[in-house]
Amino acid sequence: RKEVEQDPGPFNVPEGATVAFNCTYSNSASQSFFWYRQDCRKEPKLLMSVYSSGNEDGRFTAQLNRASQYISLLIRDSKLSDSATYLCVVNPGAAGNKLTFGGGTRVLVKP
Amino acid sequence: EAQVTQNPRYLITVTGKKLTVTCSQNMNHEYMSWYRQDPGLGLRQIYYSMNVEATDKGDVPEGYKVSRKEKRNFPLILESPSPNQTSLYFCASRGGHYYEQYFGPGTRLTVT
Numbered sequence: 001r002k003e004v005e006q007d008p009g010p011f012n013v014p015e016g017a018t019v020a021f022n023c024t025y026s027n028s029a030s031q032s033f034f035w036y037r038q039d040c041r042k043e044p045k046l047l048m049s050v051y052s053s054g055n056e057d058g059r060f061t062a063q064l065n066r067a068s069q070y071i072s073l074l075i076r077d078s079k080l081s082d083s084a085t086y087l088c089v090v091n092p093g094a095a096g097n098k099l100t101f102g103g104g105t106r107v108l109v110k111p
Numbered sequence: 112e113a114q115v116t117q118n119p120r121y122l123i124t125v126t127g128k129k130l131t132v133t134c135s136q137n138m139n140h141e142y143m144s145w146y147r148q149d150p151g152l153g154l155r156q157i158y159y160s161m162n163v164e165a166t167d168k169g170d171v172p173e174g175y176k177v178s179r180k181e182k183r184n185f186p187l188i189l190e191s192p193s194p195n196q197t198s199l200y201f202c203a204s205r206g207g208h209y210y211e212q213y214f215g216p217g218t219r220l221t222v223t
Binding site: 043 | 169199214217
């Protein structure tokens with residue numbers, strides 16, 4: 001089993017719709033979680049840090065379920081510009097530990 | 112503006128010709144890393160550094176060297192590049208309240 005798993009997609013989403021996808025992690029001791037957005041051939045950009053049960057930033061909501069060991073990302077009112085690959089990133093331990101990356105979920109928002 | 116910078120952004124070179132990719136961050140972060148990203152393989156860590164003069168191997172260190180003489184700089188060195196090192200390279204630094212990671216804009220390297 002991979003340490004961090006994501007559905008690769010693509011998730012084809014009509015503009016204005018809501019889309020949600022999950023990321024599962026295997027290490028129950030994982031401390032912190034992040035969602036990054038990556039556009040084709042560009043650097044990953046931090047979208048949200050996920051602490052405690054989750055948080056919200058505008059149209060984006062991230063939730064953490066420690067019991068089932070997954071985090072989710074929900075995008076409301078999808079924009080064409082939301083089309084990207086979303087990377088789930090997990091810190092398995094102390095602050096200095098190596099981050100573990102999921103393979104990414106591709107989202108395509110269409111008019 | 113807080114940022115990680117890399118140079119060059121694009122590089123085409125020949126097998127065996129030594130090259131260095133520079134990386135610099137202005138956020139006073141202690142932790143820095145180098146990754147390569149290849150289709151189907153995701154991001155793989157090459158080397159990381161916990162602080163000045165403290166570097167260690169990541170998942171795919173073969174064929175690469177790094178140094179950390181100053182906190183802000185973390186150059187990646189390819190002593191004798193080979194075609195299998197053709198890839199997209201990202202430098203990153205971590206720090207701040209939630210120890211978040213920030214990536215540089217990437218260096219696209221082609222070795223012929």
